[in-house]
Amino acid sequence: xxxxxLSNGFEFPLIGFGTWRIKGxxxxxxxxxxxxxxxxxxxxxxxYGNEKEIGEYLKSEDVDLDxxxxxxxxxxxxxxxxxxxxxFERSEKYLGKVDLLLIHWxxxxxYKDTWKAFEELYEQKRLKAIGVSNFLTHHLESLYxxxxxxxxxxxxxxxxxxxxxxxxxxxKKEGILxxxxxxxxxxxDIFSDKRLVDIANAHGxxxxxxxxxxxxxxxxxxxxxxxxxxxxKENIEIFDFELNEDEKNAIRAMNTMTRCGPDPDExxxxx
Numbered sequence: 001x002x003x004x005x006l007s008n009g010f011e012f013p014l015i016g017f018g019t020w021r022i023k024g025x026x027x028x029x030x031x032x033x034x035x036x037x038x039x040x041x042x043x044x045x046x047x048y049g050n051e052k053e054i055g056e057y058l059k060s061e062d063v064d065l066d067x068x069x070x071x072x073x074x075x076x077x078x079x080x081x082x083x084x085x086x087x088f089e090r091s092e093k094y095l096g097k098v099d100l101l102l103i104h105w106x107x108x109x110x111y112k113d114t115w116k117a118f119e120e121l122y123e124q125k126r127l128k129a130i131g132v133s134n135f136l137t138h139h140l141e142s143l144y145x146x147x148x149x150x151x152x153x154x155x156x157x158x159x160x161x162x163x164x165x166x167x168x169x170x171x172k173k174e175g176i177l178x179x180x181x182x183x184x185x186x187x188x189d190i191f192s193d194k195r196l197v198d199i200a201n202a203h204g205x206x207x208x209x210x211x212x213x214x215x216x217x218x219x220x221x222x223x224x225x226x227x228x229x230x231x232x233k234e235n236i237e238i239f240d241f242e243l244n245e246d247e248k249n250a251i252r253a254m255n256t257m258t259r260c261g262p263d264p265d266e267x268x269x270x271x
Contacts (some may be wrong), residue, residue: 001040002239005220006152007175010128011248012100013069015236018181018225023050026089028057035068037233044072044095045104045224051094058096071100071119073133079110081105084117092126102155106139107268112146112248117156118232119149132185133181136262137170146266153154155179157261158220159224160190160211160254172219186260195254199247204249206234213238214251 003011010240017034019027019042026051032041044051051072058065063133072095075135092098095252101118111132118130125199131153134142138153156164158180191197196207203210203271212222212235224235241249 001038001236002216003175004177004219006129006177006182007150008129008152010152012129013039013041014221015039015238016043016069016071016179016221016223017232018223019044019050019054020048020181022227023048024053024227026227027053030232031057032061033229034232035063038236040067040231041071041221043071045075046071046078046091046103047075047104051091055065055093055095055097061110065097069099069128070095070097071102072098072105074114076107077112078256079107079114081117083111085121088117088121090125091215096147098126100131100153101127101129102153103135103221105267105269106136106264111139112143115143115147117182119147121151124206131155131176133179134263134267135167136164137167139264140170140174140176141271142147149172151176153177154180155223156264157182158215159183159185159198159218159260160214160251161185161195161256161258162260163252163259165253165255168220170192177221178219179223181223182260183222183224184211195250195255198242199250202247203241203243205238205241207209208235209238209241210243210262213241214243214248217243220246 017039074087115145129152131151133155200210
């Protein structure tokens with residue numbers, strides 16, 4: 001597994017296992033298969049409703065927690081200094097540990113107070129890294145006004161149909177790792193897109209492998225999600241081929257800034 005060295009020196013895997021919408025016994029089975037097939041970065045969030053089950057799996061299988069990086073996130077209704085501290089305590093109890101903690105969405109203005117709690121937890125060495133999710137450039141610039149520690153990670157929607165070059169370039173300049181959520185655009189049309197199918201056929205790979213390879217080679221971390229063993233395994237086998245410049249440019253040309261998820265400037269979840 002290739003990794004990215006965060007601004008604090010922490011080595012972070014470039015492929016993570018996403019668990020959105022996988023719950024109950026199914027998330028335990030999926031995480032078990034992922035870990036046994038080479039994944040070392042498990043991504044969850046309290047709002048996903050599966051922290052407890054992931055933690056139960058990690059404890060029941062006697063997994064070496066030092067070998068697995070756990071990411072979770074604070075939802076908007078728990079933003080604020082005290083609220084964020086409480087959210088972290090609950091997630092840590094459920095999961096057994098938290099390595100990377102993210103603010104899930106910028107929301108309104110509480111993210112500055114939330115970040116103060118994150119900085120305190122990081123300085124207490126209770127976290128390996130802290131970051132944000134769904135923050136655009138102007139959200140990051142606003143956070144900088146009061147932050148004493150810059151975010152180390154920014155998890156945003158990135159796939160061939162939405163490639164926010166402005167935010168990605170800003171993060172790269174600032175030494176912030178960009179994690180791509182929904183790198184496969186929630187599936188569907190992307191797997192039958194002729195532009196990607198042709199590239200995949202040329203390399204004897206799947207469309208998913210082509211897209212993930214493209215993103216990782218551009219310096220991004222990817223968080224593909226699946227509960228199907230075949231695809232979980234396939235999504236990590238992306239380092240044994242190289243796209244040529246024409247193929248990369250063809251994928252770049254697919255960008256229409258069309259989101260699968262909400263626009264961070266318009267999404268203010270409270271529940």
